[in-house]
Amino acid sequence: MTPMMRQYHEAKEACGDALLFFRMGDFYELFLDDAKVAAGILGLTLTSRDKDSENPTAMAGFPHHQLDQYLQKLIRAGYRAAVCEQVEDPKAAKGLVRREITRVVSAGTLTDEGLLDPKEPNYLAAVFAPSQKAREKAKKEAAKNNDPSGGDVVGIAWAELSSGRFEAGVFPRARLDDELARIGPAEVLHCEDDASVHPDPTATWSWTARPAWSYAAADAEKSLCKQLSVANLEGLGFEDNGDVAIRAAGAVLCYLKETQRGSLDHFRSLTCHNRSPVLQIDAATRRSLEITRTMRTGSREGALLGVIDRTVTPMGSRLLADHLAAPLIDADAITYRTDAV
Structure with a gap:
């Protein structure tokens, strides 16, 4: 394996299921399975490196100035893309040019003006549903307190990366689809271990599965307090069953930090959504x-x-x-x- 391909594989491992746009001079190149997928979606010519070898490496590419155009097509097709840039001058590099992933782009994390409709918000949402054991406990408490929701609730949080708008709320589980339709997100995160949330493939938004640790209660509260510069979240208005909303908000923040290499300082508040x-x-x-x-x-x-x-x-x-x-x-x-x- 050449040093360049070793560098490519390291970057690919870091970006997970996102298609990797690997900068090489004035072009972005995709390799192996990414190249095959991109060629079909973007209409690129599929070629290969080492054509005379037993296992030629599939590749496809395009000029760097067409990045936004191809990102838009890829996102609309429901995929995520990672952009790996050259972060040093090739003329000054000693040996292999250093490259880093500068951003991971998905439907809910678009900020480029050329990829967005300025008249429409571009929300990233996350859904969190309590475990079966927690739901049973909540139902008993709800029956005792005459709670009309029956204790069967979900947390939904949504944020807009370009503006810093950030909201979360607690909703009856039966209204999950209705609330997502009201919010109109571009992308919805859900816990990959939660069998109670069934992603609808016909929805107008894309679904992204996330690991259970990204919804951890302690980590969510800690990261939100740090982001909002507060000692605790008690003054935000999340009371009964509010932990599900906080965990959904934590998942949104975790995803933004993971995909964005820039600052999130414009996220300064979290609004508790009031349905009444x-x-x-x-x-x-x-x-x-x-x-x-x-x-x-x-x-x-x-x-x-x-x-x-x-x-x-x-x-x-x-x-x-x-x-x-x-x-x-x-x-x-x-x-x-x-x-x-």
Whole structure:
């Protein structure tokens, strides 16, 4: 094995199931199985190194200035990509040029303006469901306290990497699909060991399985406290069953730290989502009403949002989408909002 291919394999091992874009001069190259997958999805020409050997190495590549274009195609196809850059000047390098993975890109971690619709948020969400034993205990407590949720709840957290918006909440398990439809994430993380969460392959978002340790309660609280610069999470509003929301939020933060090599300093707060003041709409009704997207094409054009959106900034358009997705039910709050228009 050549030193360059040894360097490639080290980078590939570090990025897991993501397709590795390996910078070589003015090109990004993919090798082996990654090359075969990318060639089919991106329409690249599949070639090989060492053609005369018994086991030629499959490869495919493209010019470096086309990176954003191919990243977008790959993400839309439901894959993750790791970008491995040359981090030193080849002219100054002694021997092999040093390379490092500078970012791992997935549907929920896009920040490049060329890959995003400025009028739509790009949320990364995580779902956490308690163990069977914990659920049974919670159900007994709920019956004792006349809790309408029955104690069968899940935690959902969602964040937008570009803006630093970060929310989490506790929801009845039966409303998991409905709440995800309201949030409209680009990517949803779930615990690979949790058989109670069944990823829907027909959903408009991608699903990413994560190891159980990324949902650990102690690690979640510790990392959130450090990120938010607080001594504890008691003042955030997470009370009954709030630990499931905190563990989901911890999983989101863990994933962002793992995939982003840059700073996350703009994540300065975690908002506890309050369900009570908004209308609860199930996923099927939301689709039928075509509130934010049409049923036929999945586009905002032709949906209610596309018809009434006359905002002049991307931030205003996103806020309007949030308001339509979660209509108010309190008369005073509705009056206050309409008076502001």
